[in-house]
Amino acid sequence: MEKTALLLAAAALLAVGCQCKQEPTATTAETVMANILQRKSVRSYTADTIPSQVMENLLRAAMAAPSGRNLQPWSFIVLTDKSRYDSIFAGNFNLPMFKASAAIVVVCADTMAMMSPRDNRDAAPSLQPNYLWRDDMGAVTENLLLAAEAHGLGACWTACYPYPDRMEPVRNSLEIPATVVPYCVVPIGYPAGDNQPKDKWDPNRIHYNRW
Numbered sequence: 001m002e003k004t005a006l007l008l009a010a011a012a013l014l015a016v017g018c019q020c021k022q023e024p025t026a027t028t029a030e031t032v033m034a035n036i037l038q039r040k041s042v043r044s045y046t047a048d049t050i051p052s053q054v055m056e057n058l059l060r061a062a063m064a065a066p067s068g069r070n071l072q073p074w075s076f077i078v079l080t081d082k083s084r085y086d087s088i089f090a091g092n093f094n095l096p097m098f099k100a101s102a103a104i105v106v107v108c109a110d111t112m113a114m115m116s117p118r119d120n121r122d123a124a125p126s127l128q129p130n131y132l133w134r135d136d137m138g139a140v141t142e143n144l145l146l147a148a149e150a151h152g153l154g155a156c157w158t159a160c161y162p163y164p165d166r167m168e169p170v171r172n173s174l175e176i177p178a179t180v181v182p183y184c185v186v187p188i189g190y191p192a193g194d195n196q197p198k199d200k201w202d203p204n205r206i207h208y209n210r211w
């Protein structure tokens with residue numbers, strides 16, 4: 001009898017534990033999935049401006065990205081002064097798209113970081129090349145795009161790195177330090193016209209347990 005009572009008590013405790021556990025609800029999953037699947041490059045915008053709180057949300061989402069050794073090598077330059085765009089984007093950029101956008105976020109990467117060498121983590125930190133910055137910047141940029149989509153905004157990831165003709169005018173005009181790379185440029189605005197996501201689902205790209 002005592003054993004049965006103990007088992008029942010353990011089962012009750014487990015049941016309570018299950019109720020407390022924060023499982024993602026189907027609604028949350030559906031919302032997040034819909035946002036990811038709805039994201040698309042948007043290159044036409046209305047004249048509406050972006051509220052500063054919304055822009056802060058986008059940058060908050062961007063900065064939540066993962067990064068190698070958690071070095072968070074990113075910085076952002078938010079541009080709204082279109083009178084400067086001709087010189088900043090004197091390289092081979094889509095200037096009409098940029099001028100139509102409400103704001104442009106220049107996503108920058110610090111290629112150096114204070115850290116100990118990988119093979120001797122006990123060594124005193126010193127300024128070292130961060131070889132993972134490119135990977136980190138992809139994550140941060142995608143977060144920015146997804147947050148834009150979530151706020152009903154349209155955005156377009158526009159390469160800056162590795163093209164010298166794009167990077168140099170941006171670097172010089174915005175006084176970006178030598179160890180910092182203007183990685184990409186993201187025009188953002190409320191979408192105009194018909195913008196549809198592409199269906200990229202391809203089960204043939206998936207391999208199970210071996211190639």
Ligand SMILES: Cc1cc2nc3c(=O)[nH]c(=O)nc-3n(C[C@H](O)[C@H](O)[C@H](O)COP(=O)(O)O)c2cc1C
Pocket residue numbers: 039040041042094156157158159197198
């Ligand atoms: C690394 C990278 C660089 C890109 N550079 C440009 C660019 O210079 N100009 C542009 O119009 N779009 C650029 N794009 C956007 C792609 O053209 C776009 O993501 C692709 O066509 C897929 O369309 P989707 O974003 O609507 O899914 C870039 C995207 C990535 C990831």
